[in-house]
Amino acid sequence: MQGHGAEPPREPQREAAEQLADAGEAIAGLMREVAASVEPRLTPPGLRVMTVVSDSPGRNLTAVATAVGLSVPRASRVCAALESAGLLLRRPAATDRREIGLEVSPGGRALLDRFGAMRRERMAAVLRRMPAEERCALVAALEELGLAVAAVGSEGG
Secondary structure, three states: OOOOOOOOOOOHHHHHHHHHHHHHHHHHHHHHHHHHHOOOOOOHHHHHHHHHHHHOOOOOHHHHHHHHOOOHHHHHHHHHHHHHOOOEEEEEOOOOOOOEEEEEOHHHHHHHHHHHHHHHHHHHHHHHOOOHHHHHHHHHHHHHHHHHHHHHHHHOO
């Protein structure tokens, strides 16, 4: 019999999901710190736009807005700010000259490279605080996690 105030036993899968969510939030917090330290500063939507455009140069504004989860007017304002900062370029699309494609400028590429290096260094600092055996187990688990995330994403749920 449980005493008053005692929590019922937790399901292992639910507990693992909570731990994963907590770890994700902690990592996201570290990434926000890294993003805030990169000059010029990028807003979270600006960083998402830059990443999507870097991964798929030439996408139009509507496609980028959809990919980052912004309305087209909001994405347009974000892109205008990035363009003003010299980080993003608008160019006629290769397939339809009436359409405008987005590309990361050389300055934007340099910023993303700095952000990536700082992000990797911050994660390396976290990993250095873990015992070697736990790091090895984490690498294997992350490979499986990546596959599971991709599977859930492709299922749409």
